[in-house]
Amino acid sequence: MRIARLAAGMPAAATVTFFLFLGMMTLITVEYREEAPIPDYDLDIFPTVEVIDEPVRDRDIDTVQPVEPPPPPPRINVANAAVDAAPASVDLGGLPDLGGVELSQTSFAMPDNRDETPIVRIPPEYPPSLLARNIEGSCLVTYDIAANGQPFNVAANCTNAGFVRAAERSVQGWRFNPRREGGENVVRSGRQTTVTFEIDA
Numbered sequence: 001m002r003i004a005r006l007a008a009g010m011p012a013a014a015t016v017t018f019f020l021f022l023g024m025m026t027l028i029t030v031e032y033r034e035e036a037p038i039p040d041y042d043l044d045i046f047p048t049v050e051v052i053d054e055p056v057r058d059r060d061i062d063t064v065q066p067v068e069p070p071p072p073p074p075r076i077n078v079a080n081a082a083v084d085a086a087p088a089s090v091d092l093g094g095l096p097d098l099g100g101v102e103l104s105q106t107s108f109a110m111p112d113n114r115d116e117t118p119i120v121r122i123p124p125e126y127p128p129s130l131l132a133r134n135i136e137g138s139c140l141v142t143y144d145i146a147a148n149g150q151p152f153n154v155a156a157n158c159t160n161a162g163f164v165r166a167a168e169r170s171v172q173g174w175r176f177n178p179r180r181e182g183g184e185n186v187v188r189s190g191r192q193t194t195v196t197f198e199i200d201a
Contacts, residue, residue, distance in 0.1 A: 112180065118177045120173070123165075139195045144190070149175050156171075171193070
C-alpha cells in the first residue's frame with residue numbers, strides 16, 4: 001500500500017521539480033550586454049611648469065641724513081639734607097586752653113580719660129521694598145565699641161523688620177575715637193543710638 005502511494009506520487013513530484021528547475025534557470029540567467037569602450041586619457045605625469053618673470057622691485061634706499069643728538073640735560077646741584085636735620089623742638093607760641101589736653105612748647109600729651117566720640121557715621125540705605133510702599137520707621141540699635149574704635153555686637157530693634165539689616169549694616173560701618181581710661185583705649189559696651197528711616201517729601 002505504501003509502495004503504491006509512493007509510486008503514484010513520483011510523477012507529480014518529478015513534474016514540480018522540473019518546473020522549479022526551469023524557474024530558477026530563468027531567474028539566474030543574465031542577458032549579456034557589451035560594455036561601453038573606455039576612453040583613452042592622456043595623462044602627463046611630469047608636466048612642464050611655465051616660468052613667470054617676476055618684476056624687479058626698486059630696492060634703492062635713499063641715504064639717511066645724519067641727525068645730531070640732542071644736548072644733554074642741564075645738571076642741577078641739589079644740596080643733600082641730613083636725616084637728623086629736623087629741629088628737636090618747635091616753638092608753638094601761646095597755646096589756648098583745650099580743656100584736658102595738655103600742650104607744651106615741645107610736647108603733645110593725650111588725656112588719660114575720655115569718652116568715645118564718633119568719627120565716621122554712615123547713613124543707612126533705605127530698603128527698596130519699603131521705600132516703594134512709602135513705609136517709614138525707626139530702629140533702636142545697641143552695640144559695643146572695640147578698643148580700635150570699630151563697633152561690634154550690633155543688634156537693631158525696629159518698628160518694621162525690613163529695616164533691621166539696613167540699620168545694623170549702617171552702624172557696623174561707623175568709626176569712633178575709642179574710650180580711654182588710665183591712658184589706654186578700652187572697650188565701651190552697651191551703646192545705643194536711634195536710626196530713623198524717613199522719606200523726603
